[in-house]
Amino acid sequence: MLAHTIVAGIPFGCVYALVGLGLVITYRAAGVFNFAFGAQAYLSAAVFYSTVHTARWPVWAGGLVAIVVSGVGVGLVLDRGLFRYLRSASVMVKLVVSLGLLVAIPAVVQSTGFGSGTKLAPPDLGPTPAVLLGGPGALLDTNQLAVIVATVVIAGGLSGLFRWTNFGLRLRAVVESPRLAQLAGVNAEAVGSGAWVVSSIIAGLAGVLLAPLYGEVQAMDFDTLVVAAIAAAVVGGLSSFSLTVAGGLLLGIGQDLITAYLPLGSTFTQSLRPSLPFILLVLVLVVAGPRLSQRRTGGDPMAGVDPPPDMATRGGAEGSAGGWRQVGLGLLAGAAVVGVGLVVLPQYWLFLASECAALAVVYCSFTVLTGMGGQLSLCQAELAGVGAFAAGQLAIHDNLSVIAGLAVGFGLALVLGLVVAIPALRVSGLYLALATFAFGLLIDNIGFSPSWSGNGTSGILVPRPLIGPVSFNATRPFFVLTVVVLAIVATGVAWLRHSTAGQYLGAVRGSELAAASVGINVRRVKVVAFGLAAGIAGLGGALYGSTLGAVSASNFTFYQSLFWLVIVAITGVRTVGGAVAAGVAVVVVPQLLSLEGGGLASLGAVIFGFGALTYIRHPEGLVVWLHRRSMDVLQRRRRAA
Amino acid sequence: MTGSGLPRLRAEELAKRFGGVVALDGVELCVEPGEVVGLLGPNGAGKTTLFNCLLGVERPDRGTVWVDGVDVTRLAVFERARLGMARTFQRVELFAELTVRQHLAVAARARSRGGRMLGPSGPLADEVDLVESILSRLGLEGDADVPAASLSLGRTRLVELGRALATGPSVILADEPSSGLDDQERSTLARTLPSVTEQGIAVLLIEHDLDLVLEVTTRVYVLEAGRVIASGSTEEVLEDPVVTRAYGRARSK
Numbered sequence: 001m002l003a004h005t006i007v008a009g010i011p012f013g014c015v016y017a018l019v020g021l022g023l024v025i026t027y028r029a030a031g032v033f034n035f036a037f038g039a040q041a042y043l044s045a046a047v048f049y050s051t052v053h054t055a056r057w058p059v060w061a062g063g064l065v066a067i068v069v070s071g072v073g074v075g076l077v078l079d080r081g082l083f084r085y086l087r088s089a090s091v092m093v094k095l096v097v098s099l100g101l102l103v104a105i106p107a108v109v110q111s112t113g114f115g116s117g118t119k120l121a122p123p124d125l126g127p128t129p130a131v132l133l134g135g136p137g138a139l140l141d142t143n144q145l146a147v148i149v150a151t152v153v154i155a156g157g158l159s160g161l162f163r164w165t166n167f168g169l170r171l172r173a174v175v176e177s178p179r180l181a182q183l184a185g186v187n188a189e190a191v192g193s194g195a196w197v198v199s200s201i202i203a204g205l206a207g208v209l210l211a212p213l214y215g216e217v218q219a220m221d222f223d224t225l226v227v228a229a230i231a232a233a234v235v236g237g238l239s240s241f242s243l244t245v246a247g248g249l250l251l252g253i254g255q256d257l258i259t260a261y262l263p264l265g266s267t268f269t270q271s272l273r274p275s276l277p278f279i280l281l282v283l284v285l286v287v288a289g290p291r292l293s294q295r296r297t298g299g300d301p302m303a304g305v306d307p308p309p310d311m312a313t314r315g316g317a318e319g320s321a322g323g324w325r326q327v328g329l330g331l332l333a334g335a336a337v338v339g340v341g342l343v344v345l346p347q348y349w350l351f352l353a354s355e356c357a358a359l360a361v362v363y364c365s366f367t368v369l370t371g372m373g374g375q376l377s378l379c380q381a382e383l384a385g386v387g388a389f390a391a392g393q394l395a396i397h398d399n400l401s402v403i404a405g406l407a408v409g410f411g412l413a414l415v416l417g418l419v420v421a422i423p424a425l426r427v428s429g430l431y432l433a434l435a436t437f438a439f440g441l442l443i444d445n446i447g448f449s450p451s452w453s454g455n456g457t458s459g460i461l462v463p464r465p466l467i468g469p470v471s472f473n474a475t476r477p478f479f480v481l482t483v484v485v486l487a488i489v490a491t492g493v494a495w496l497r498h499s500t501a502g503q504y505l506g507a508v509r510g511s512e513l514a515a516a517s518v519g520i521n522v523r524r525v526k527v528v529a530f531g532l533a534a535g536i537a538g539l540g541g542a543l544y545g546s547t548l549g550a551v552s553a554s555n556f557t558f559y560q561s562l563f564w565l566v567i568v569a570i571t572g573v574r575t576v577g578g579a580v581a582a583g584v585a586v587v588v589v590p591q592l593l594s595l596e597g598g599g600l601a602s603l604g605a606v607i608f609g610f611g612a613l614t615y616i617r618h619p620e621g622l623v624v625w626l627h628r629r630s631m632d633v634l635q636r637r638r639r640a641a
Numbered sequence: 642m643t644g645s646g647l648p649r650l651r652a653e654e655l656a657k658r659f660g661g662v663v664a665l666d667g668v669e670l671c672v673e674p675g676e677v678v679g680l681l682g683p684n685g686a687g688k689t690t691l692f693n694c695l696l697g698v699e700r701p702d703r704g705t706v707w708v709d710g711v712d713v714t715r716l717a718v719f720e721r722a723r724l725g726m727a728r729t730f731q732r733v734e735l736f737a738e739l740t741v742r743q744h745l746a747v748a749a750r751a752r753s754r755g756g757r758m759l760g761p762s763g764p765l766a767d768e769v770d771l772v773e774s775i776l777s778r779l780g781l782e783g784d785a786d787v788p789a790a791s792l793s794l795g796r797t798r799l800v801e802l803g804r805a806l807a808t809g810p811s812v813i814l815a816d817e818p819s820s821g822l823d824d825q826e827r828s829t830l831a832r833t834l835p836s837v838t839e840q841g842i843a844v845l846l847i848e849h850d851l852d853l854v855l856e857v858t859t860r861v862y863v864l865e866a867g868r869v870i871a872s873g874s875t876e877e878v879l880e881d882p883v884v885t886r887a888y889g890r891a892r893s894k
Contacts (some may be wrong), residue, residue, distance in 0.1 A: 499755065499758075500759070503743075503750050504750075506739060507736050514801075516717075517722055517727065521717075521719045526757075
């Protein structure tokens with residue numbers, strides 16, 4: 001029985017290991033943690049499915065096209081066209097870009113028509129139907145065997161490549177110190193591209209191998225797959241191949257052991273199985289995180305030598321972050337828009353406007369955490385969900401007004417935010433992003449399933465608020481309410497920016513070392529940032545829930561967290577204006593696209609995904625950039641006149 | 642701020658090992674109010690480890706550190722800073738994006754507010770006075786509203802010094818402030834460093850440029866292999882054969 005279970009877990013473990021290896025390679029050699037790896041694999045799986053299943057090509061031909069054309073081809077395009085310009089960019093820039101690709105690539109695939117309809121019964125790799133090895137009661141079928149063989153070949157090949165070839169030697173040199181390697185005559189650029197090719201082959205292969213294991217080709221599976229692979233890669237410290245493989249196998253087998261030995265059918269078991277990777281991820285990051293996050297820069301002997309200034313992240317947005325006059329003007333303009341909107345807009349668009357305002361409140365949490373504090377979080381959507389479910393449950397069961405629910409949502413999310421701050425005190429940069437990501441997945445998968453919380457996929461109702469005799473049930477008054485809440489939060493954020501806490505946040509954002517040296521308690525500032533931001537997300541989430549009227553866990557998934565961060569990064573993470581613009585964009589753009597008869601609906605994700613590329617040139621965000629541009633134009637006109 | 646009679650900075654019996662390597666071996670050190678004291682020694686002598694132990698970046702295995710007579714040995718970096726220990730960095734550490742004036746303002750705010758974060762919005766009158774006086778003392782008025790990161794290395798070292806001064810320090814630990822500076826910037830630094838001690842502030846200086854050391858310090862400690870091998874007036878110590886041997890060469894004349 002035990003042996004059975006262990007063997008059954010190996011194929012999935014192998015896939016985790018394989019994808020983990022792909023992540024490790026680009027991270028080691030090109031400095032990019034490729035969140036879009038799953039999207040790449042999905043693309044290959046889609047090509048494989050279309051060629052073999054739909055167009056009836058032979059398996060080998062479809063596989064070859066899927067791996068070489070869509071795997072290697074896309075990898076090369078990404079490296080040559082994009083990531084090579086980002087070698088020395090900040091963690092945030094690389095993260096936003098790869099998250100943008102994660103959003104955009106599957107949307108591109110789906111807009112080609114592949115996404116319409118389910119893609120059942122992907123082609124088998126060996127005989128169709130897959131043959132069980134050794135007759136009935138056997139452990140593995142031919143598809144699974146193919147996965148295992150491929151993993152062994154790839155892992156062995158990679159180790160050999162790194163250890164015994166010239167390319168491997170150069171790769172290791174580049175990993176240690178790209179600049180030192182270049183001084184020694186190694187073409188670090190070419191080595192980086194080579195790493196992308198290798199990683200993309202793995203992505204393509206993973207797509208092809210996985211298709212039959214899942215029984216259906218859909219983008220979501222590949223995203224969750226990457227989560228498990230991330231855990232495997234982190235077990236390997238984002239650098240060790242063998243430990244990554246071990247981590248992947250451990251996860252695959254562990255998941256099967258859970259299913260085999262814990263009571264079947266309980267919701268706990270059901271949510272524990274997919275959650276194992278996040279639990280492992282959180283544990284590894286909290287325990288070994290500090291050691292891991294110091295390693296990368298510590299080993300580079302050139303790290304201390306005249307580091308090139310990161311012009312892209314400098315931007316100088318501070319000046320336009322605005323004084324009180326701007327806050328007043330913003331409020332006035334907002335009031336004017338609201339007044340006009342109330343008169344002009346039809347019911348449906350007023351409803352959408354409420355949605356914009358509610359989401360803008362959620363996005364203000366990015367303004368505080370990332371814009372002011374320089375911290376990263378990939379779990380803000382889940383925290384918003386906590387607020388929404390708290391407000392809904394209290395309104396349904398305890399007749400609590402949703403207005404009070406907003407406060408409870410704020411408080412509850414704030415407390416969770418303090419929990420998120422724990423890893424933030426131990427790790428930073430990419431590892432912090434990963435830790436928050438894993439934490440969000442935990443909330444999503446375990447926290448939202450019980451009926452007293454998010455009630456799983458069925459969700460719960462979140463009523464509109466009542467204040468005394470005044471009901472905000474109708475669209476118009478509710479719209480006014482959402483805008484008032486947004487105005488309060490926006491004013492609060494503006495006040496925070498100029499307060500002592502805001503100054504400390506700016507200092508910590510600039511340099512933790514220097515902040516501590518002038519007497520700022522960096523840990524405490526971070527805790528405050530995470531707590532406040534989480535609270536704002538929870539408050540906004542409660543408002544958002546009340547806007548929609550009914551919400552489920554699917555409104556607050558990890559994908560939303562990533563997607564929202566991308567959008568706010570595009571419009572501007574530094575200012576409240578950016579948060580508001582993001583709220584408007586995320587609601588209005590899909591509406592405008594679907595005006596044309598619905599065929600363009602999936603283009604929204606394509607636009608936002610590729611829009612993330614603007615972050616490279618304009619980390620201050622499009623709102624600030626446009627504002628500055630228009631000021632420049634005005635000034636020139638004035639001078640000309 | 643002055644007149645307590647206690648040394649600004651005092652360390653006793655500081656010891657630190659990394660595995661088998663003895664980085665500090667019973668270092669004693671004392672810096673009086675208004676003094677500029679040099680800390681010399683060849684690379685690997687333990688200067689940086691000593692600084693880190695004094696500042697709280699690292700915890701010594703043994704020994705005690707006092708600031709103005711207060712035992713700070715078990716305190717964190719930011720707590721020592723609040724008790725009057727300021728520093729500048731060898732590799733300049735700026736608050737990215739903040740202007741020069743904002744650099745000083747944050748430090749002044751940290752000095753006046755400490756840990757209370759629910760503070761007032763906007764600068765307070767006494768903070769503004771302090772910041773402006775430091776800006777003019779260091780000749781930074783012209784660059785006050787420029788992002789500090791856009792300045793030359795020499796200017797950024799002055800910004801760091803200004804930031805340290807804005808915390809209202811008792812003692813400033815300066816880690817190789819002259820490294821990477823050109824002649825003109827170096828002479829500005831040499832002029833500025835002694836002037837900060839006018840209010841009884843003490844300076845402890847790690848420096849490889851012996852001419853600068855001779856110019857600005859009155860006393861020096863020489864460290865070798867984690868021990869103080871010589872200390873006393875700068876002139877005498879720099880002529881000491883023990884010191885010239887440790888350095889491998891005499892001071893350039």
